[in-house]
Amino acid sequence: METGNRIAERKLRDRQARREQIIRAARRIAELEGWSNVTVRRLSDEISYSQPVLYAHFGSRDGILAAVAIEGFHELGLALEKARKRVKRGNPVESVAAAYLEFAASSPALYEVMFTLSLSVPFGEADTPAELRFAFGQLLDLFPGQGSKPEVLAELLWASLHGIAELTRTKRFPRSRQKERVRVVVQLFSFQG
Amino acid sequence: METGNRIAERKLRDRQARREQIIRAARRIAELEGWSNVTVRRLSDEISYSQPVLYAHFGSRDGILAAVAIEGFHELGLALEKARKRVKRGNPVESVAAAYLEFAASSPALYEVMFTLSLSVPFGEADTPAELRFAFGQLLDLFPGQGSKPEVLAELLWASLHGIAELTRTKRFPRSRQKERVRVVVQLFSFQG
DNA sequence: AAAGAAAGTCTAGCAGCGCTATACTTTCTA
DNA sequence: TAGAAAGTATAGCGCTGCTAGACTTTCTTT
Numbered sequence: 001m002e003t004g005n006r007i008a009e010r011k012l013r014d015r016q017a018r019r020e021q022i023i024r025a026a027r028r029i030a031e032l033e034g035w036s037n038v039t040v041r042r043l044s045d046e047i048s049y050s051q052p053v054l055y056a057h058f059g060s061r062d063g064i065l066a067a068v069a070i071e072g073f074h075e076l077g078l079a080l081e082k083a084r085k086r087v088k089r090g091n092p093v094e095s096v097a098a099a100y101l102e103f104a105a106s107s108p109a110l111y112e113v114m115f116t117l118s119l120s121v122p123f124g125e126a127d128t129p130a131e132l133r134f135a136f137g138q139l140l141d142l143f144p145g146q147g148s149k150p151e152v153l154a155e156l157l158w159a160s161l162h163g164i165a166e167l168t169r170t171k172r173f174p175r176s177r178q179k180e181r182v183r184v185v186v187q188l189f190s191f192q193g
Numbered sequence: 194m195e196t197g198n199r200i201a202e203r204k205l206r207d208r209q210a211r212r213e214q215i216i217r218a219a220r221r222i223a224e225l226e227g228w229s230n231v232t233v234r235r236l237s238d239e240i241s242y243s244q245p246v247l248y249a250h251f252g253s254r255d256g257i258l259a260a261v262a263i264e265g266f267h268e269l270g271l272a273l274e275k276a277r278k279r280v281k282r283g284n285p286v287e288s289v290a291a292a293y294l295e296f297a298a299s300s301p302a303l304y305e306v307m308f309t310l311s312l313s314v315p316f317g318e319a320d321t322p323a324e325l326r327f328a329f330g331q332l333l334d335l336f337p338g339q340g341s342k343p344e345v346l347a348e349l350l351w352a353s354l355h356g357i358a359e360l361t362r363t364k365r366f367p368r369s370r371q372k373e374r375v376r377v378v379v380q381l382f383s384f385q386g
Numbered sequence: 387a388a389a390g391a392a393a394g395t396c397t398a399g400c401a402g403c404g405c406t407a408t409a410c411t412t413t414c415t416a
Numbered sequence: 417t418a419g420a421a422a423g424t425a426t427a428g429c430g431c432t433g434c435t436a437g438a439c440t441t442t443c444t445t446t
Binding site for chain 1: 431432433434435
C-alpha cells in the first residue's frame with residue numbers, strides 16, 4: 001500500500017495539469033478570438049480529449065469561464081498589491097489606479113469574463129472566493145480608517161475604475177483622454193485623504 | 194392613384210406596429226427571464242409570425258437587441274433631462290445621479306443590453322445614434338465650462354455611475370450602502386464646481 | 387496471478403440555437 | 417383580368433451545450 005499513495009498523487013497531478021491546460025486554452029482563444037469562440041468542442045480539440053472529459057473537470061461551460069474569472073481576480077489582486085507596495089512616498093491611489101486600468105486594458109477578454117459572466121461567482125457573501133476578497137482588499141487598504149467609511153470609498157474607487165475600464169473596453173470612451181481621466185479620478189480620491 | 198398612398202401608409206403603420214411589438218416582447222421576456230431566453234423562435238411565437246419575418250425587420254438577433262438598447266438610451270436620456278431640469282436650486286448632480294441609478298435598478302435587463310451587447314451600437318463617432326448623444330449630453334451639461342475639460346468630468350461621472358450600477362446589478366455591491374455611495378460620489382463631483 | 391470492481395474515456399446522439407433557400411399565397415399594377 | 421411584386425411559411429443547415437451508454441484501462445481483492 002505504499003505505491004497507492006504515489007499513484008494517487010500522480011493522478012491528482014495529471015488532473016490538475018489537464019485542468020490548467022483547459023483554462024490556458026480558454027484564455028488564449030478568448031483573448032485572440034473572443035469568448036463566443038470558446039466552445040466545448042473547440043477546447044476538447046485543443047487539449048486532445050473528448051468533450052465529456054471537460055464536463056468531468058468543470059460541470060459546465062460556465063464552470064470553465066468561472067474558473068478563468070477567479071484566476072483573473074487572483075492576478076488582479078497581485079498586480080494591485082504590487083502597485084500599492086511599490087510606492088512608499090508619492091500617491092498610492094495613483095499607482096493602484098494605473099495598475100488596475102493597465103490590467104483591464106492588457107487582458108480585455110479576461111477582464112470581460114471577470115465582470116460580465118460573473119453571476120456564478122458569488123461576492124460579498126460567506127462563500128466569496130479568497131481571490132476576490134484579496135483583490136478588493138487592496139483597494140480597501142488605500143483608505144485606512146478615513147472617516148467612518150473606508151468601505152464606501154474603496155467601493156467608489158472600484159466603481160470608477162471599473163466604469164472607466166468597461167466604457168473604454170466597449171469603445172464608449174475615446175482612448176485619447178485616458179491619461180486626463182486617470183489624473184482627475186486620482187485627484188478626486190486623494191482630496192478625501 | 195389616390196388610394197395607393199393610403200395603402201402604402203397603412204402598410205408602413207403595420208410594419209412599425211409589428212416592429213414595436215417585437216421590441217416590446219423582447220424587453221418583456223428579457224426583464225422576466227433574462228436575455229438568454231430571448232430567442233428568435235420564442236419571439237416569433239409571441240408575435241404569431243414565422244422567424245423570417247423577424248429577419249425582415251432586423252437583420253439578426255443582435256439587430257433586435259441593438260434596437261432595444263437604443264430605445265433604452267432614449268429613455269435614459271429623457272429621465273436624466275427631467276432630473277436635471279427639475280432641480281432649480283439644490284444640487285443637479287445629485288438629482289441626475291439618483292435618476293441614473295434608479296433607471297439602472299428598475300430595468301436591469303434593459304440596462305444590461307445597453308452596455309453589454311453593445312459593440313454593435315457605435316459611440317463617440319460620426320454615426321453614433323442621436324439617442325446616445327442626447328443621454329450623454331445630459332451629463333455634459335452638468336459641468337458647463339469648468340476648467341478646460343467638462344468632457345473629462347462628464348465621462349468620469351458617467352464611469353462612476355456606470356460602475357456603481359453594474360457592480361450593483363451583478364451583486365458585487367451590497368445594496369445596503371447604496372445611499373451612502375451616492376452621497377459620497379455626489380460630494381466628490383460637486384467640490385469640483 | 388486471475389477475477390472482479392472501479393475509474394477513465396469515447397462514440398453517438400438529443401434538443402435547441404441563429405439563420406436562410408425555396409415555395410407558396412396574397413396583394414397590387416397595368 | 418393576367419402578370420408582377422410583395423408578404424409569409426415550411427423545412428432544413430450547421431452549429432451549440434450537454435449526456436447516456438458502450439468500451440477500455442487500471443486498480444483491488446482473493
